[in-house]
Amino acid sequence: RNDLMTETNPNYEFAGERYTLKDLRDVPREHLRLTRALGQGAFGEVYEGLYKMRPGDAVEMPVAVKTLPELSTLQAENDFMLEALIMGKFNHPNIVHLIGVCFDKHPRYIVLELLSGGDLKTFLRESRPRNDRPSALNMKDLLMCCVDVAKGCKYLEENRFIHRDIAARNCLLTAKTPGRIVKIADFGMAREVYMSDYYRKGGKAMLPIKWMPPEAFLDGIFTTKTDVWSYGVLLWEVMSLGYMPYTGCANRNVMSLVVSGGRLEPPPNCPSLVYAIMTSCWHPEPPQRPDFATILEKLAGCLQDPETLATPLKPMIGLTESDADVL
Numbered sequence: 637r638n639d640l641m642t643e644t645n646p647n648y649e650f651a652g653e654r655y656t657l658k659d660l661r662d663v664p665r666e667h668l669r670l671t672r673a674l675g676q677g678a679f680g681e682v683y684e685g686l687y688k689m690r691p692g693d694a695v696e697m698p699v700a701v702k703t704l705p706e707l708s709t710l711q712a713e714n715d716f717m718l719e720a721l722i723m724g725k726f727n728h729p730n731i732v733h734l735i736g737v738c739f740d741k742h743p744r745y746i747v748l749e750l751l752s753g754g755d756l757k758t759f760l761r762e763s764r765p766r767n768d769r770p771s772a773l774n775m776k777d778l779l780m781c782c783v784d785v786a787k788g789c790k791y792l793e794e795n796r797f798i799h800r801d802i803a804a805r806n807c808l809l810t811a812k813t814p815g816r817i818v819k820i821a822d823f824g825m826a827r828e829v830y831m832s833d834y835y836r837k838g839g840k841a842m843l844p845i846k847w848m849p850p851e852a853f854l855d856g857i858f859t860t861k862t863d864v865w866s867y868g869v870l871l872w873e874v875m876s877l878g879y880m881p882y883t884g885c886a887n888r889n890v891m892s893l894v895v896s897g898g899r900l901e902p903p904p905n906c907p908s909l910v911y912a913i914m915t916s917c918w919h920p921e922p923p924q925r926p927d928f929a930t931i932l933e934k935l936a937g938c939l940q941d942p943e944t945l946a947t948p949l950k951p952m953i954g955l956t957e958s959d960a961d962v963l
């Protein structure tokens with residue numbers, strides 16, 4: 637909780653230091669050119685754009701621009717600023733880089749590095765083996781994606797930062813081709829905790845129940861072990877090539893299932909070494925869950941196990957893709 641938030645001058649504590657908006661680089665609006673819409677973000681439209689770093693420059697840097705609509709509540713303004721402050725303090729290869737902000741007038745912009753591989757969930761779904769094309773990915777590709785996200789999570793853990801929404805939809809790739817790097821790129825839920833709880837929007841519907849451990853959705857307890865549980869679900873998302881977890885199950889059923897000890901089944905062809913990591917992340921007792929350093933060691937073990945690496949990828953069977961994925 638950060639009760640130091642005031643309407644106009646949010647302070648933000650990270651890694652033992654306090655920051656305010658003045659710490660964020662100001663991007664002159666006239667050096668920014670929005671080229672096309674990428675999709676709807678939590679606040680407003682997100683655009684792809686080009687940023688001329690220095691006025692005389694011929695070269696322009698591709699960027700992603702989050703926009704805050706003109707007609708926004710003060711609450712939304714604060715949330716938006718805080719998200720920029722949160723991202724502005726991170727410095728890690730597996731966390732999206734904040735380039736700067738345009739907060740001088742409306743519409744306000746948050747300018748991020750553009751990761752042109754798009755989001756991890758979409759990438760996984762697009763990479764499923766099709767009859768005309770065996771999967772473009774192999775087990776090593778999948779494990780490398782998981783390693784990247786775990787490295788980002790380890791950095792957050794070391795800085796005692798709880799993300800609260802680790803999921804494939806919130807991760808982006810630098811490219812779809814080999815050599816791709818995965819980065820944690822959305823901090824919307826983390827922002828929530830810094831706003832007074834009574835502002836929390838709506839009911840349970842706002843919470844990513846399928847990625848949350850019991851102590852979080854029952855008692856609102858969030859620790860770094862919350863992110864470990866979510867990371868286990870992300871592992872399942874990756875190994876299933878982007879399926880919706882608990883296929884066909886509604887949120888309230890997932891809650892009772894998980895509370896009574898039910899867990900996600902191993903995706904088809906999921907190596908037992910990898911499934912063992914997932915289940916360790918889903919231990920009912922938070923302290924019994926591994927930390928991200930341990931998870932990285934276990935993933936390194938998988939990457940050195942010939943049998944694991946040789947496992948072919950196979951899509952889920954049963955429900956057709958469209959049903960399975962939406963429910």
Ligand SMILES: C[C@@H](Oc1cc(-c2cccc(S(C)(=O)=O)c2)cnc1N)c1cc(F)ccc1N1NC=CN1
Nearest residue numbers: 674675682700748749750751752753754806821822
């Ligand atoms: C805010 C936005 O940030 C970005 C999106 C894309 C990006 C997103 C989708 C497709 C492509 S692209 C140019 O490769 O087709 C690039 C590329 N770089 C970003 N920095 C984002 C961050 C996430 F963690 C998850 C989803 C999105 N969005 N927001 C709106 C759509 N996705």
